[in-house]
Amino acid sequence: MPLHIPFDNSYAALPTDFYTAQNPTAVQSPSLIAFNDDLAKLLGITAGDVDEQARVFAGNVVPDGATPLAQLYSGHQFGSYNPQLGDGRAVLLGEVIGTDGIRRDIQLKGSGPTPYSRSGDGRAWLGPVLREYVVSEAMHALGIPTTRALAATLTGQPVYREAAFPGAVLTRVAQSHLRVGSFQVFAHRGQTEQLKTLTGYAINRHYPDAKGPMDLLRAVCAAQAELIPAWMAVGFIHGVMNTDNCSIAGETIDYGPCAFMDAYAQTRVFSSIDQGARYAYANQPNIAVWNMAQFATALIQAMDDKEAAVEEATAIIHAMPAQLEAAWLRRFGAKIGLSAPTPADQAMIEDLLALMEQNGADFTNTFAALGTPVARDQFSDPNAFDGWATGWQSRLQGAPDAAQVMAAANPLIIPRNHRIETMIQSALANDYAPFERLMAALSDPFANSDPALCKAPVPSEIVPATFCGT
Incomplete structure (x- = not known):
């Protein structure tokens, strides 16, 4: 059967203030790298053959029912406001309602220039496309809300960055591509009617129980x-938590210079563009609050009683640190075997993390090994871990399900930077075996299906910096 996507588009029905109608730009010689059959089935897509998939998901053929467009938004980038950004290298083909009843966007990323490209070429090269494909699907397997990857294609033409690289297109799936910046652009322009329209659309699509803008703010803050x-419970560092990369749907979006920690360090930064460590590992909760404050500021611009709105929004934002702390305690409590951790357990968790940092312990492998004799081997001073473990074992006396709780909370494998780099370099040589091996292992991160991929890098393998790819 030919490829068929059952589009049911709603964003395209909004006024054209919100987007620019824009077809993807055809490429020279599209070829398929990967197609996510399981996700296609969830979306109700009839897969078609490989050649047809390549043509559609590289942008050479606009499928029936699509309404291609580039979305408008703005955003704070590293704390500085940019009044107009938008989809500079992406085209939203349209939406589908999956077999689970959830509406999702299908977007081509790297599909050519748009009016928002700001002199860019609108393209992506192979490395970032494969990185996002692997990491987003790994995050999904870890149970973390995320955009997903439906397909990756080669374009058959080069992309020029610091050198010439093979061009590629990622087909990204998201519950929507609405961002904090989607609201900021209209608030900044004083376009209150557009802001009200977008607020209503977001409520209807994502939080239908919300009664108005402040309920929307409360729901997004909670998400x-x-x-x-x-993220933090798996050692993930987003790397570029700008407001234009903050999803209203509560999903992880825009995997640019992202990375997973090897050795634990609170101040770990990988993003080559984060010179001030704004988005370091331990800063991420504070940045989430800051981003939500910007969201609140935008929403208030369209409200009639601004004084009351400011008071209510302030209370919502001020409540968020406690929400973050509670979720952090629940996540990290599970990592040490506590299904119902109490505030008194926080010190024990923080003590372990401090020991890990002092002793160069690998984040993922330390937690995966808890309860086994090899856990202490992660520490340069194993005796330091032994001292901590004595108190921990005493605490677990009242937690008979500890082993099962830890097994469900502690992945054995993550997409480590050095493995991703090896995968990319192999793909540049037209060898996709490392990509396929990673995808297979990461599809079940709580099962030790490929022990070699679970190993931390040796010093010569460490990748100290990651790059955005634009």
């Missing part, structure tokens, strides 16, 4: 307060 501790 972000669950998301960021979920």
Whole structure:
């Protein structure tokens, strides 16, 4: 059967103030790298053959029912406001309602220039496309809300960055591509009617129980307060938590210079563009609150009683740190075997993390090994871990399900930077075996299906910096 996508588009029905109608730009010689059959089935997509998939998901063929467009938004980038950004290298094909009843966007990323490209070429090269494909699907397997990857294609033409690289397109799936910046652009322009329209659309699409803008703010804050501790519990560092990369749907979005920690360090930064460590590992909860404050500021601009709105929004934002702390304690409590951790357990968790940092312990492997004799081997001073473990074992006396709780909370494998770099370099040589191996292992991160991929890097393998790819 030919490829068929059952589009049911709603964003395209909004006024054209919100987007620019824009077809993807055809490429020279599209070829398929990967297609996510399981996700396609969830979306109700009839897969078609490989050649047809390549043509559609590289942008050479606009499928029936699509309404291609580039979305408008603005955003704070590293704390500084940029009044107009928008989809500079992406085209939203449209939306589908999956077999689970959830509406999702299908977007081509790297599909050519748009009116928001700001002199860019609108393209992506192979490395960032494969990185996002692998990391987003790994996050999904870890149970963390995220955009997903439906397809990756080669374009058959080069992309020029610091050198010439193979061009590629990622087909990204998201519950929507609405961001904090989607609201900021209209608030900044004083376009209150557009802001009200977008607020109503977001409520109807994502939080239908919300009674108005402040309920929307409360719901998005709650979603972000669950998301960021979920990142931290697997050692994930987003790297570019700008407001234009902050999803209203509460999903992880825009995997640019992201990374997973090897050795634990609170101040760990990988993003080459984060010179001030604004988005360091331990800063992520504070940045989430800051981003939500910007969201609140935008929403208030369209409200009639601004004084009352400011008071209510302030209370919502001020409540968020406690939400983050509670979610963090729940996540990290589970990592040490506590299904119902109490505030008194926080010191024990923080003591372990401090020992890990002092002793160069690998984040993922330390937690995966808890309860086994090899856990102490992660520490340069194993005796330091032994001292901590004595108190921990005493605490677990009242937690008979500790082993099961830890097994469900502690992945054995993450997409480590050095493995991703090896995968990319192999793909540049037209060898996709490392990509396929990673995808297979990461599809079940709580099962030790490929022990070699679970190993931390040796010093010569460490990748100290990651890059955005634009």
